[in-house]
Amino acid sequence: MDLDANGNNTQEFCDIQYKRFVAPYGEFWCNPVWDSLLCWPPTKASTTAKQRCPFVDAFDTTKSVEKKCDYNGRWESQNGTSTDEDSPIGWANYTTCLTPEMLWLHYRVYNNNFEGEMKMEIAEKTRTLEFVGLSISLVALLASLLIFCRFRSLRNTRTRIHKNLFVAMVVQVLIRLTLYIDIAILRRKSHVVQRGIGNTPVLCEATYVLLEYVKTAMFMWMFIEGLFLHNMVTVTVFQETSYYRMYRFIGWGCPVLMTLAWAIIMTFYYHPKSKFSRCWSGYNLSSYFWILEGPRFAVILLNFLFLLNIIRVLVVKLRQSHTSEIKQVLKTVRATVVLLPLLGITNMLFMIETPLDNVSKFAVWSYSTHFLQSFQGLFIATFYCFLNGEVRLVLHKTIAVYLFLRGSNVQNRKQSTFNSCQPHQITSMMIEMEKEETRSAGLVRLCCRDRNTQPLDQSVETQGQRDGKIECAFPRERPSD
Numbered sequence: 240m241d242l243d244a245n246g247n248n249t250q251e252f253c254d255i256q257y258k259r260f261v262a263p264y265g266e267f268w269c270n271p272v273w274d275s276l277l278c279w280p281p282t283k284a285s286t287t288a289k290q291r292c293p294f295v296d297a298f299d300t301t302k303s304v305e306k307k308c309d310y311n312g313r314w315e316s317q318n319g320t321s322t323d324e325d326s327p328i329g330w331a332n333y334t335t336c337l338t339p340e341m342l343w344l345h346y347r348v349y350n351n352n353f354e355g356e357m358k359m360e361i362a363e364k365t366r367t368l369e370f371v372g373l374s375i376s377l378v379a380l381l382a383s384l385l386i387f388c389r390f391r392s393l394r395n396t397r398t399r400i401h402k403n404l405f406v407a408m409v410v411q412v413l414i415r416l417t418l419y420i421d422i423a424i425l426r427r428k429s430h431v432v433q434r435g436i437g438n439t440p441v442l443c444e445a446t447y448v449l450l451e452y453v454k455t456a457m458f459m460w461m462f463i464e465g466l467f468l469h470n471m472v473t474v475t476v477f478q479e480t481s482y483y484r485m486y487r488f489i490g491w492g493c494p495v496l497m498t499l500a501w502a503i504i505m506t507f508y509y510h511p512k513s514k515f516s517r518c519w520s521g522y523n524l525s526s527y528f529w530i531l532e533g534p535r536f537a538v539i540l541l542n543f544l545f546l547l548n549i550i551r552v553l554v555v556k557l558r559q560s561h562t563s564e565i566k567q568v569l570k571t572v573r574a575t576v577v578l579l580p581l582l583g584i585t586n587m588l589f590m591i592e593t594p595l596d597n598v599s600k601f602a603v604w605s606y607s608t609h610f611l612q613s614f615q616g617l618f619i620a621t622f623y624c625f626l627n628g629e630v631r632l633v634l635h636k637t638i639a640v641y642l643f644l645r646g647s648n649v650q651n652r653k654q655s656t657f658n659s660c661q662p663h664q665i666t667s668m669m670i671e672m673e674k675e676e677t678r679s680a681g682l683v684r685l686c687c688r689d690r691n692t693q694p695l696d697q698s699v700e701t702q703g704q705r706d707g708k709i710e711c712a713f714p715r716e717r718p719s720d
């Protein structure tokens with residue numbers, strides 16, 4: 240029996256269509272059942288019902304799935320025996336619907352049924368961890384972008400590179416969170432027609448293409464971060480502003496070419512052979528994915544070489560400064576830990592083969608890799624924005640000015656109740672004039688003076704060499720007459 244699965248994939252249809260079915264007298268028939276994916280019609284004993292694979296992500300709708308009715312009119316279970324009255328649904332082998340890549344993954348996960356269930360449980364917990372990490376990273380990255388865009392004193396080549404990297408990471412996180420939410424909503428509504436991003440033609444493919452583009456762009460901007468930092472440390476004379484146009488082409492232009500080539504090949508590879516279209520399920524398991532994964536892997540290797548050379552230069556300078564060996568080790572380790580997420584070296588774990596043959600190894604790999612990847616945005620935003628000396632200096636001065644002006648306004652209101660003399664009005668006008676003048680400079684130079692005068696738009700490395708202290712010489716109010 241071969242049925243069209245295009246219109247009978249809801250439980251309501253199944254109940255209405257076959258509610259009046261009565262088996263012919265003296266014959267054994269399997270009752271119509273809904274197995275959460277397809278509606279199986281009443282089937283005569285010792286025969287097999289056959290349907291097209293349902294319109295579900297990771298399923299090839301050009302293939303078919305079968306369900307057997309045994310000799311006594313009951314659906315067969317997975318082990319080939321008849322089902323009992325408490326579980327009359329039976330079993331259908333949907334593995335025949337899987338794409339070749341997903342079928343290979345299924346066999347690796349379920350080489351042992353008990354371990355397979357444990358692996359799926361680990362994967363579910365990992366998805367929760369990943370969702371939390373991506374959400375926190377998104378907030379941190381957006382806050383960092385707001386800080387970098389708000390203050391003019393932070394606008395230099397280094398922070399521009401940071402902003403481009405943060406933008407690529409934000410878009411990637413948004414797409415991944417959208418896909419995860421879409422999948423979670425579909426799982427809760429398994430009794431109705433499943434329609435989401437994963438099984439909507441064109442939208443699904445476009446979403447994955449955009450995701451892989453911004454992911455490749457993120458890796459390219461990580462390469463630019465490593466190249467820029469390497470040049471700042473090793474090159475004696477380095478003009479940081481002269482290469483920014485080239486950086487933008489590498490960061491946003493090269494990923495377009497790579498993603499376009501990959502998308503064209505995948506379009507022909509996953510070309511639907513019938514009216515049942517399917518998305519690119521398991522595309523990251525195909526050999527064509529190395530069109531994108533190869534350049535990313537090369538970026539990680541280059542950044543690892545940059546990291547080794549930067550650490551070498553750091554060790555040489557620490558030895559020349561005659562610091563203790565313990566401090567040298569601590570500073571070297573701290574520099575390495577800080578640079579690992581920025582240069583994307585932690586993503587190396589995702590490119591190795593997943594240890595699916597052992598549950599313990601799979602759990603360690605899954606939790607560690609997804610933790611590092613999902614919280615990568617938080618780590619980068621914390622190290623290179625929130626804990627950055629230049630950013631902290633600007634925020635400290637801005638907050639100090641804000642508190643001073645607010646306190647002055649409150650004090651002025653109190654004094655105006657008892658004394659409305661002309662000198663106080665002049666003071667208020669001067670404060671307002673100073674606020675307008677300092678607004679273009681980030682409200683920094685109003686009251687704070689640095690003993691070692693230095694522009695705020697200089698790099699953290701230069702400001703980190705200063706030993707001078709910052710003093711705020713707030714103007715004192717004159718006592719009321």
